[in-house]
Amino acid sequence: MSKIKVQFPDNSVKDFNSGISCFEIVKSISNSLAKKVLVASYNNNIIDLSSQLTTDGKIKFYTWDDNEGKSTFWHSSAHVLAESVESLYPGVKFGIGPPISNGFYYDIDFCDHDVSKINTSKIEEKFLNLCKQNLEFVRSEVSKNDAKTYFKDKGDNLKLDLIDDLKDGEISFYNQGNFTDLCKGPHIPSTKFIKSFKILNTAGAYWRGDENNQQLTRLYAISFPKQNMLEDFIMKLEEAKKRDHRKLGKELELFFFSDKVGSGLPMWLPNGHIIRENLMEFMRNEQISQGYQHVTTPHIGSKKLYVTSGHYEKYGESSFKPIEVPSDNDEYLLKPMNCPHHCEIFNFKPHSYKELPIRIAEFGTVYRYEQSGELHGMTRVRGFTQDDAHIFCTIDQVKEEVLGVMDLILKVFKSLSFDDYKVQISLRDKEDFSKYIGDSKLWDKAENDLVDAVKDTDVKAEVVYGEAAFYGPKIDFMVSDSLDREWQLGTIQVDYQLPKRFNLEYVDKNNSKKTPVLIHRAPFGSLERFIAILTEHCEGNFPLWISPKQIIILPITEKANEYAQNIKNQLDNLNYRTSLDLRIEKISKKIRDAEVKKIPYMLIIGEDEMKSNTVSIRKKSIGDKGKVKIEKLISMLEDDMKS
RNA sequence: GCCGAUGUAGCUCAGAGGUAGAGCACUUCCUUGGUAAGGAAGAGGUCACGGGUUCAAUUCCCGUCAUCGGCUCCA
Numbered sequence: 001m002s003k004i005k006v007q008f009p010d011n012s013v014k015d016f017n018s019g020i021s022c023f024e025i026v027k028s029i030s031n032s033l034a035k036k037v038l039v040a041s042y043n044n045n046i047i048d049l050s051s052q053l054t055t056d057g058k059i060k061f062y063t064w065d066d067n068e069g070k071s072t073f074w075h076s077s078a079h080v081l082a083e084s085v086e087s088l089y090p091g092v093k094f095g096i097g098p099p100i101s102n103g104f105y106y107d108i109d110f111c112d113h114d115v116s117k118i119n120t121s122k123i124e125e126k127f128l129n130l131c132k133q134n135l136e137f138v139r140s141e142v143s144k145n146d147a148k149t150y151f152k153d154k155g156d157n158l159k160l161d162l163i164d165d166l167k168d169g170e171i172s173f174y175n176q177g178n179f180t181d182l183c184k185g186p187h188i189p190s191t192k193f194i195k196s197f198k199i200l201n202t203a204g205a206y207w208r209g210d211e212n213n214q215q216l217t218r219l220y221a222i223s224f225p226k227q228n229m230l231e232d233f234i235m236k237l238e239e240a241k242k243r244d245h246r247k248l249g250k251e252l253e254l255f256f257f258s259d260k261v262g263s264g265l266p267m268w269l270p271n272g273h274i275i276r277e278n279l280m281e282f283m284r285n286e287q288i289s290q291g292y293q294h295v296t297t298p299h300i301g302s303k304k305l306y307v308t309s310g311h312y313e314k315y316g317e318s319s320f321k322p323i324e325v326p327s328d329n330d331e332y333l334l335k336p337m338n339c340p341h342h343c344e345i346f347n348f349k350p351h352s353y354k355e356l357p358i359r360i361a362e363f364g365t366v367y368r369y370e371q372s373g374e375l376h377g378m379t380r381v382r383g384f385t386q387d388d389a390h391i392f393c394t395i396d397q398v399k400e401e402v403l404g405v406m407d408l409i410l411k412v413f414k415s416l417s418f419d420d421y422k423v424q425i426s427l428r429d430k431e432d433f434s435k436y437i438g439d440s441k442l443w444d445k446a447e448n449d450l451v452d453a454v455k456d457t458d459v460k461a462e463v464v465y466g467e468a469a470f471y472g473p474k475i476d477f478m479v480s481d482s483l484d485r486e487w488q489l490g491t492i493q494v495d496y497q498l499p500k501r502f503n504l505e506y507v508d509k510n511n512s513k514k515t516p517v518l519i520h521r522a523p524f525g526s527l528e529r530f531i532a533i534l535t536e537h538c539e540g541n542f543p544l545w546i547s548p549k550q551i552i553i554l555p556i557t558e559k560a561n562e563y564a565q566n567i568k569n570q571l572d573n574l575n576y577r578t579s580l581d582l583r584i585e586k587i588s589k590k591i592r593d594a595e596v597k598k599i600p601y602m603l604i605i606g607e608d609e610m611k612s613n614t615v616s617i618r619k620k621s622i623g624d625k626g627k628v629k630i631e632k633l634i635s636m637l638e639d640d641m642k643s
Numbered sequence: 644g645c646c647g648a649u650g651u652a653g654c655u656c657a658g659a660g661g662u663a664g665a666g667c668a669c670u671u672c673c674u675u676g677g678u679a680a681g682g683a684a685g686a687g688g689u690c691a692c693g694g695g696u697u698c699a700a701u702u703c704c705c706g707u708c709a710u711c712g713g714c715u716c717c718a
Contacts, residue, residue, distance in 0.1 A: 217647080
């Protein structure tokens with residue numbers, strides 16, 4: 001019998017008989033690993049443990065602790081979910097059922113079954129029942145014809161649709177129990193590994209992600225190799241929900257929405273306003289030091305402005321309806337973006353190349369008629385304020401300006417401890433250019449400029465095709481919310497089109513007229529969304545410099561009121577946001593209330609402090625920091641304000 | 644916009660075909676207490692809105708609006 005050489009991750013090599021399965025190999029090296037291994041890879045191809053090896057190669061085994069193991073586990077779970085659903089709701093049709101970052105889903109056409117009557121606990125019961133039966137996942141290679149025949153007989157048009165895109169000779173089925181699915185695999189050996197399972201939610205999802213197709217029912221679910229893992233997961237989910245900015249926004253009185261004002265139109269309450277103002281102040285100072293000039297433009301603009309920019313044609317449908325005015329033929333739009341206004345500001349007077357780059361910044365409030373189903377707390381609203389700016393520069397300056405903006409964005413993220421962000425370079429769709437305006441050569445240049453600029457930094461960016469704006473490519477900074485939903489915050493966009501449309505010009509060295517390049521950029525993106533994410537990241541415990549309420553003074557008895565008021569006056573004079581709790585309540589009650597309000601500093605004042613001319617500091621979530629003189633307190637506060 | 648769920652006091656939630664309840668918050672009174680909830684009393688709701696069924700609807704049905712979970716979209 002011929003032998004093969006198999007190399008292990010520690011680089012050791014062993015000989016095995018050709019045709020040995022991955023599982024036999026793992027069993028030969030470690031019984032304990034064999035018990036928990038879920039899937040293997042050979043020469044970097046991920047394969048079933050039952051796969052037989054006939055060539056030399058490198059082997060690797062994956063357990064639940066590896067991403068490969070988890071996603072295989074969840075992928076297999078999706079098949080069991082399908083089997084459970086099919087047994088309870090005969091005749092359903094299956095779309096796709098992939099693993100995702102936390103669990104898996106299956107898109108299902110429930111046909112004549114009433115979707116609103118789906119009994120998830122019945123499905124869960126059936127699922128766990130199937131797992132206990134220790135059903136093996138068995139792979140079989142099938143011809144395209146046989147595959148088609150199988151699903152034609154079954155009446156599953158969705159699978160037939162999928163098979164159409166596959167090549168003959170590359171089609172495989174997996175079977176477990178009474179269920180066979182079209183699937184390239186691999187899978188875990190059997191259902192016995194799955195010990196807990198829960199359907200998390202149901203949702204509608206268009207077939208193949210296209211809204212012109214039928215809508216299927218997507219079941220989101222998760223499964224684990226141990227029961228307590230599910231409990232931990234659910235607990236973490238509950239914890240994450242406590243950080244939700246919509247919940248905290250209400251509790252901390254940051255903002256709210258009113259039906260009477262309108263859907264998606266946030267109202268900033270005094271506490272939230274303070275956060276906004278501080279972030280704006282911070283950004284304004286950063287921008288001034290980077291050579292930006294701030295401007296103010298109106299909230300509405302002539303419709304013609306947006307026809308010129310091309311935005312009206314592209315987004316007119318998803319804007320608030322134009323405002324008609326009786327006195328002339330013009331119509332006005334609630335400003336959906338600031339760029340046309342800033343282009344007009346550039347046009348106010350002629351410019352020399354010596355002035356460039358000109359950086360025009362504005363905290364501009366814009367209004368967009370977002371689809372009703374898209375509104376989401378403060379992260380997706382219909383009226384929001386961008387920390388917007390437009391940089392007008394020469395073609396040669398683009399890269400340096402992009403780098404400058406990246407610096408600024410990274411500084412902002414760092415200042416607010418956003419260390420978990422993703423950078424995405426959004427380029428044109430590879431095939432379909434019809435969505436974009438302008439000369440393809442200029443697009444190439446703009447795309448190269450962005451990619452080049454990112455290469456000059458330490459930032460790791462992912463290139464995504466088809467995500468560019470209609471006028472140019474962009475670099476987006478994405479951050480996740482407490483429930484792992486990704487949101488775009490900062491953005492940098494290179495645009496060769498808008499300056500042309502607005503006939504922007506500067507005079508170059510040779511006294512000839514040139515068109516500047518426009519860079520759109522916003523580090524926060526939208527203040528609304530940024531504050532939402534910031535709130536979730538710090539769970540409402542804002543850094544001192546942002547915190548709406550910074551200090552609360554808690555006198556123990558009425559005897560300390562006067563002294564407390566005196567301390568408050570001193571802190572007021574230093575512009576700290578200080579409040580005083582004069583209620584006749586026990587100190588523990590006052591402390592609890594201050595903790596719940598997430599006020600960073602509590603100053604507890606009783607007879608001891610009055611006598612020694614001190615205050616007792618209690619820091620939120622940390623506790624008693626002891627008695628200090630007021631001067632010491634002030635220097636502590638000063639230090640804290642810097643972080 | 645689409646699929647599904649939800650909408651009861653300021654907040655978090657119970658409840659039932661015969662016009663509503665708890666806890667917290669609020670008001671008043673008592674309590675002057677040293678590091679996360681002192682006690683008592685009181686006040687608070689067209690049960691999202693509009694139709695329909697019924698002797699009777701907040702409850703059942705239909706529609707609208709809003710919110711939530713997704714999908715699609717995102718200048």
